[in-house]
Amino acid sequence: MGGAERTARKRRQQQLAARSDGGKAVAAARRSGDGKRIAVIVGVVVAVIAVVVGGLLWSNASKNATEGQLIPTESAQADITERRDGAVVLLGDENAPATIDVYADFLCPVCGMFEQEYGEQIKQKVASGQLLVRQHMLPMLVKKSDPPGYSMDAANAALLAADEGKFVEFHDSLFxxxxxxxxxxxxxxxLIQLGRDLGITGEAFATGVRTGKYEDLLNQEMKRVSEDPSLQQDFGGGQIGFGTPTVVANGEIVDHSDPAWLDQVVAASTS
Structure with missing residues (x-):
């Protein structure tokens, strides 16, 4: 083999080696790229799992926000006479010139807003002898808590609190x-602990809450109210029925979206 041939052969070997090394480099690059893609995919999956788990934890924490809490107490700002009459609690002087019936549910958010807006005004007029309130606390949304039952438990406990002369404070604390x-x-x-914190120390209250003493009475009242034609309202879109909060004066449903409704009711009774 001459020198020229040896040189040509050596060049071919170098070219083959270069192609081989290049192939290895390409394969390595591909493997590196695949590794990076896998790492990215794994990272995305982990992030998604973290979001889902975090969302579930937040959802559960939000859903169970009341668990283990003490219910803060609200004190009565005025001396108001109260007594229970069946499923209704009468607040104020029964000879007051004006009377309203208020139908509400402790879970109803609109009832909560009603109390925030008008609760103090109502109590002031009751305390001054101008107004008698017939308060109907209903288990209308009994299936709308998780677990179900809070509307009934709260309404039952409120009637028991009325037996102890503590309805106003109990009612105001829950709202x-x-x-x-x-x-x-x-x-x-x-609910029992709230009663104790408000000064209800007798076992009758705790036993009545645990056994649902007034549940049958409240179910009867809910049935009566929901079937009373005079309490039916048109909510639009062909929806007619009973809803909370409902205020009635002189046999007529009051439009409590008018900020002056309470003054108008009291004024009408004295004119």
């Missing part, structure tokens, strides 16, 4: 710290 509709309400033991 001031109202649970969110569709989520966990307060359980029976929390």
């Amino acid at each position: 001031a710290h109202q649970p969110e509709e569709g989520k966990r309400g307060y359980d029976k033991e929390q």
Whole structure:
């Protein structure tokens, strides 16, 4: 083999080696690229799992926000006479010139807003002897808490609190710290503790809350109210029925979206 041939052969070997090395480099690059893609995919999956788990944890925490809480107490700002008459609690002087019936549910968010806007005005007129309130606390949204039952438990406990002369404080405490509709309400033991914190120390209250003493009475009242034609309202779109909050004066449903409605009711009774 001459020198020229040896040189040509050596060149071919170098070219083959270069192609081989280049192929290895390409393969390595491909493997590196695949590794990077895999790492990215894994990272995305981990991030998605973290978001889902975090969302579930937040959702559960939000749903159970009332669990284990003490219900803060609200004190009565005025001396108001109260007594229970069946499923209705009468607040104020029964000889007051004006009377209103208020139908509400402790879980109803619109009832909560009604209390925020008009609760103090109503109590002031009751305390001054101008107004008698017939308060109907209804288990209308009994299936709208998770677990179900808060509307009934709260209404039952409120009637028991009325037996102890503590309805106003109990009522105001539950509305001031109202649970969110569709989520966990307060359980029976929390309602019992609220009663104790308001000064209800007798076992009759706790036993009545645990056993649902007035549940049958409240179910009867809910049935009566929902079937009463005079309490039916047109909510638009062909929807006619009963809803909370409802205020009635002189046999007529009051439009409480008018900020002056209470003054008008009291004025009409004295004119």
